[in-house]
Amino acid sequence: MPVRVQTEDFDVGAEIARLREGNPKVGAVASFVGIVRDLNDGDAVATLTLEHYPGMTEKSLEDIVAQAQQRWDIYDALVVHRVGTLQPLDQIVLVVVTSAHRGESFRACEFLMDYLKTRAPFWKKEVTPQGSRWVEARASDDTAADRWS
Amino acid sequence: MPVRVQTEDFDVGAEIARLREGNPKVGAVASFVGIVRDLNDGDAVATLTLEHYPGMTEKSLEDIVAQAQQRWDIYDALVVHRVGTLQPLDQIVLVVVTSAHRGESFRACEFLMDYLKTRAPFWKKEVTPQGSRWVEARASDDTAADRWS
């Protein structure tokens, strides 16, 4: 399964190793890890809670992975996204892509992150000294995703 | 030290964890792993031997990292490159970049790989069923590096 939504943390090294295991045609692995920062929009962040839409979230991530597979000459792709309550320094999301040459895995990895950010149903709520608030969607994320269309 | 040239293998997960350790401003980690493939230019590859220019190689890698630091708003960058004799499935090179937002670490990571490929003194020799041969430089790598100038 190229897609997982889970509350547990993930092991980046183990996930990369598993994705390319036994495929000697893989010459390139691009990966991305998203992490909770202690500051967002100028306010200290104590915790970040991620909500998703069970069923649709997995479906939309699988669809995004399938699009990447169609657009680039890649071998495998993995998306792991955590939900629940996290703290600064915690890992949120992992995207890994394998390919023969580096250009394809870089492109596909960034595409997966851009599409995931704007299309997969996840929502973030932050707890700050000013109380808790739902994170607003960013126009810059829409711009990033629009590059691929 | 953001740059290491070594014969030993590296642990991707541990390197990523170390690079971002204790910096709660890091929201994004982009990384790339290059791996020995069992096939190159149509021929089976039994082993790949990497030679470098001790002193100049480290210096040129440090210079490339410094350029990335100047061009993008990133926190830290790491380059680990192996030398000596490797086999298919072995890891060759690791590049990791940390930043607040994902665009910067993706850009800098790809820049580091493109520049490393065309500017850092490393040379590859392959052993194939046709005997051993020095790998030829690729025009596509020059093209990739030229994007950044």
Added chain:
Amino acid sequence: MKPNETHTTTVRILYFARLRESLGKGEEELVLPDGVATVGALADFLRQRGDAWASELGAGKAVRVAVNQDMASPDTEIKGGEEIAFFPPVTGG
């Protein structure tokens, strides 16, 4: 779900994130009122409940809708039996 659910005029409505909190519920079953045959008409109907419903689903609020877990638009038809979700723009990753 009942096997004949697609032939009823009942829909299952889900609310996520800010909407779930403001509306005070995460899901409900609703018998489609007469004349409600699109996502847009359903939103109009829900807005008539007033208060948070009027403001959260009102003009100027960015609300996304999915029908049977596919992104939908106000024109998307609904016949009954669907799972319909209302949520704010996504902020994952």
Added chain:
Amino acid sequence: MKPNETHTTTVRILYFARLRESLGKGEEELVLPDGVATVGALADFLRQRGDAWASELGAGKAVRVAVNQDMASPDTEIKGGEEIAFFPPVTGG
């Protein structure tokens, strides 16, 4: 290295990869011949050794040169005391 090395007319020449193998040596010390004051002139001098030297450093061969570990061109001046490296286009990563 001797402290006064930069005042001699000796250079240390390094050869890497295919060049090291073809030329049969990885390094040598050379007293700069009269009139050899640039990288290009040094390459001309080495080519006169004939055989592999003529072909590996000859026209049509892509050879890179570094002086004191910085990339150099045929015009780069040398005075003695430098570390000069000849190597093929790089293929790392």
